[in-house]
Amino acid sequence: MAEPTFRAPKGTRDILAPDSTRLRALVGEFALQAGHNGFGEVISPIFEDLGVFKRLGESTDVVSKEMFDFFDKGDPPQQLALRPELTAGICRAYAEHRPTPPWKVWYEGPQFRYEQPQAGRYRQFTQVGVEILGADDPQADIDVIVLGSRFFKSLGLRQVELALNSLGRPGDLGSRRAYEQALIEHLEQNRSSLSSQALVTLERNPLRVLDSKREQDSEVIARAPVMVDFLDDESAGHFAAVRAGLDAVGIAYEISPRLVRGLDYYTRTAFEFAATALPGAQNAVGGGGRYDGLVEDLGGPPTPGIGFALGVDRILLACDAEGVFESPPSAVDVFVVDVTGGTEALKVCELLREAGIAADRSYGGRSMKAQMKAAHRSGAPFAVIVGEDEVVAGEVTLRDMGDGGQRRVAPSLLARELTEKRTR
RNA sequence: GUGGGCGUAGCUCAGUUGGUUAGAGCGCCUGGUUGUGGUCCAGGAGGUCGGGGGUUCGAGUCCCCUCGUUCACCCCA
Numbered sequence: 001m002a003e004p005t006f007r008a009p010k011g012t013r014d015i016l017a018p019d020s021t022r023l024r025a026l027v028g029e030f031a032l033q034a035g036h037n038g039f040g041e042v043i044s045p046i047f048e049d050l051g052v053f054k055r056l057g058e059s060t061d062v063v064s065k066e067m068f069d070f071f072d073k074g075d076p077p078q079q080l081a082l083r084p085e086l087t088a089g090i091c092r093a094y095a096e097h098r099p100t101p102p103w104k105v106w107y108e109g110p111q112f113r114y115e116q117p118q119a120g121r122y123r124q125f126t127q128v129g130v131e132i133l134g135a136d137d138p139q140a141d142i143d144v145i146v147l148g149s150r151f152f153k154s155l156g157l158r159q160v161e162l163a164l165n166s167l168g169r170p171g172d173l174g175s176r177r178a179y180e181q182a183l184i185e186h187l188e189q190n191r192s193s194l195s196s197q198a199l200v201t202l203e204r205n206p207l208r209v210l211d212s213k214r215e216q217d218s219e220v221i222a223r224a225p226v227m228v229d230f231l232d233d234e235s236a237g238h239f240a241a242v243r244a245g246l247d248a249v250g251i252a253y254e255i256s257p258r259l260v261r262g263l264d265y266y267t268r269t270a271f272e273f274a275a276t277a278l279p280g281a282q283n284a285v286g287g288g289g290r291y292d293g294l295v296e297d298l299g300g301p302p303t304p305g306i307g308f309a310l311g312v313d314r315i316l317l318a319c320d321a322e323g324v325f326e327s328p329p330s331a332v333d334v335f336v337v338d339v340t341g342g343t344e345a346l347k348v349c350e351l352l353r354e355a356g357i358a359a360d361r362s363y364g365g366r367s368m369k370a371q372m373k374a375a376h377r378s379g380a381p382f383a384v385i386v387g388e389d390e391v392v393a394g395e396v397t398l399r400d401m402g403d404g405g406q407r408r409v410a411p412s413l414l415a416r417e418l419t420e421k422r423t424r
Numbered sequence: 425g426u427g428g429g430c431g432u433a434g435c436u437c438a439g440u441u442g443g444u445u446a447g448a449g450c451g452c453c454u455g456g457u458u459g460u461g462g463u464c465c466a467g468g469a470g471g472u473c474g475g476g477g478g479u480u481c482g483a484g485u486c487c488c489c490u491c492g493u494u495c496a497c498c499c500c501a
Contacts, residue, residue, distance in 0.1 A: 010492075061499050065425085085501090111501085116425075118494065120501080127501060197498070214497080261500095284501060311501025339459065368459050376461040387459050401461070 011115070011123025019316075022327035023126065026312060027108045030128040030151055034106035037147050039130050042105040044089040050079040052092050055297045057264025059205045066113040068123075082112035085263070086129060087291065087307060088298070094133050095300025101134020108312075120282035120314045129288070131307030133295065138238050141269045141290065141306050142245035148273060148286060148308050149251050155315070156324030159277045160285065163256040164246075165270045166239040167207075168231050170293070174267075179230035180206055190220040210258040213280075226257035235268050242269055265291040269306065275318035285318055286310035331379030332358040334418060337371040337386065344386040348396060348411060352384075355415035357422075359384075376401065382418060 008014055015023060031041065050069050056062055062084045071077035083089055086107050094103060108128040117123060130147060132140045145162070152160040168176040184206050191199065194209075195216045201209045210221055231239060246253055253271075261270050270289035278285075288308025295303035319325040334352055336359055338345030345361040352359040362374045368387070375383040385397040385406070396414060399406035409417055 007492080066499080113500080115499070118496090121499090122501090125501060201498095208499095211499085263500095279495090281496075281499095282501085286501065309501065314501055337460075367454090369455090369461080370453085372461040374461085383461080385460070389459080397460090399460075404461090406460090 009123070011117035013122065018327040018330060021330050022316065022325070023312060025328050026155070026316065026325065027126075027128055029154060030108065030310075031106065033147065033151055033154065034130055037104075037130075037143065039104040039106040042090060042093060042107050043109075044086070044093055044107065045083075046110065047080045047082050048089050048092065050081045052088050052298065053081050053084060055265070055294065056085070056088055057205075060263055062113060062263065066115055068112045068114055084113045085111055086127065086309060087131060087263075087265075087305075088294070090131050090307075091133070091291075091295045091300070091303075091305065092298050094295055094303065095298045098300075099133075101303070102140065103133040104130070105133075106130045118281070120278070120311075120317050122313060126312040127309045128312055129307060129309035131305055133305045134303050135306070136292075136304040138241035138245065138269075141238075141242045142249075144288065144306050144308060145242075145246060145253075145271060146249055146251055148288070148310065151310070152273065152285075152315075155319060157275065157277075157315075157318055157322055159275060159322060160318070161274045161276055162251065162253040163259050163272045163274065164243070164253045165256050165259040166228060166231055166235055166242075166268050167260065167266055167270050167289070168227055168235045169267050173232070174235060175230045175232040176227075179225065179227050182225045182230065183207070183210075186224050187220065190223075193217075193220050205264070207260045210260050221258060224258075228255070228257055238268055261287060261289055265294045265297070267292045271308070273308075273310070275314065275321070277321035278314065278318050282314055282317070284311070285314045329379065331381075332360045333380060333422060334359045334382045334384055335375035335378045335380040336361040336384045337368060337375055339365075339368050339371070339387050340391055341365065344391065344396075348384055348386065348414070351411060352415055352418070355419065357415060357418055382421070384414065 050067070053067065054063055058064065067081045067084060069079060069081035071079055086109070090105060090107065106129065108126065110124050110126055112124050114123060115121060130144060132144060149162060168174045168179060170176045184202070187194065187202050187206065187209060193216070194202070195212070195214050198209050198212050198214065198217045201212070209217070210224065212221065228239070243253075259270055259272060261272075266289040268290045272287040273285050274283045275285045276283060286308055288306070290304065290306045292304040294305060295301065316325075334357060336345045336348045338348075338361065342363070342365060349359040349361050360378055360380070362371045366374075372383070381401055383399040383401055385399055390396050390408070393408065394410070395408040396411055397406050398409045398414065398417065
């Protein structure tokens with residue numbers, strides 16, 4: 001293949017129709033459902049001050065090595081970063097605008113992480129998500145999880161599993177510290193059995209050792225103490241309430257004591273959606289949890305928060321794997337064939353479009369045969385044909401591409417005629 | 425960041441142990457007389473084999489580098 005001068009940067013891609021249509025349809029479906037649940041859309045900047053994202057946790061990969069950051073042209077320059085996720089920006093917006101809680105928002109858009117690309121993992125990827133800020137009630141957790149779960153169902157996905165855990169609370173109030181100490185103790189005692197990578201992770205962020213998928217570590221991890229046994233009373237009660245709520249609406253889930261999210265800000269509820277139709281490395285199609293300290297970290301008032309983000313690209317892969325959520329058809333209503341030069345096609349198209357009928361035509365004065373082929377390919381159920389005879393008669397020919405039937409019509413009646421046919 | 429696979433026309437792929445003008449299907453274009461699609465038939469355009477270097481009388485076919493992609497690790501959506 002001859003190398004073009006430029007190509008989409010590594011880890012990015014052009015999404016062409018019909019894939020783009022499908023992606024829009026998915027986002028549209030999510031918007032509809034979020035709207036029905038009382039969430040309003042937030043459109044936040046694609047880049048923020050780097051500091052906003054540093055609050056995600058200096059020890060996380062997302063912050064420490066995957067950020068697309070840069071300086072602007074200001075004096076002094078400001079260090080900015082393309083957003084690697086959206087929750088932090090939402091919390092920044094909350095701290096900035098102080099909307100009346102509970103603030104229920106949804107969002108969609110591109111995010112950026114400087115990672116090694118592979119299937120279902122891009123440097124620019126799209127997520128949809130929701131957040132509820134200012135509600136500590138476990139009912140908020142439940143609402144959020146149910147929304148995500150129902151969204152997957154509405155797409156037709158059947159093989160999506162929900163994993164649930166509680167991470168407790170950090171600081172003096174909670175018992176995460178006690179758990180971490182117990183975990184570290186356990187891991188230290190078994191150092192010799194752990195992989196070298198696990199030992200590195202142990203130094204940086206002990207909790208995430210639990211996330212290791214390496215065979216070598218599995219035995220030690222299996223015997224490790226679990227967070228749920230250490231929960232403080234408040235967290236335990238919250239967790240129980242969340243489970244009870246999910247039970248009440250019949251959402252299946254599995255308690256995963258070793259589910260720890262990749263970002264440091266999570267507290268108490270944590271969950272993940274896995275599409276089991278996809279290979280393990282890319283089956284995480286969404287995840288979220290509670291982040292009760294994040295708004296405060298960003299200079300806002302102490303504000304609890306809960307939300308999730310879903311990976312649109314991976315969800316579409318899962319849809320492919322399950323053979324659901326086909327790309328919606330996008331044919332025009334009419335294709336106009338004009339062998340008299342093109343001006344007639346222009347006039348007829350405008351007439352139709354003004355009447356709200358989708359119309360297309362061809363360019364370049366091609367033969368009738370070629371234009372009919374184009375009409376066929378467009379998928380339009382009808383063709384309008386304009387030749388010398390029609391021009392002389394002041395009419396056009398309307399052809400039904402399905403049965404091949406056609407007859408002459410006055411242009412002024414065309415729109416009404418087609419509207420009637422379409423509604424039938 | 426580490427390791428493995430792959431990279432041939434727009435797309436999906438064939439290309440014997442290195443050897444004449446690199447092939448197929450699909451798609452695309454043009455025809456098949458008198459203005460008409462989906463089937464059929466006949467022509468045609470389009471790759472120098474991701475890029476660069478090397479080995480060789482000669483490389484798509486071997487070696488090195490590089491880019492991209494893919495898989496695993498890592499991490500995550």
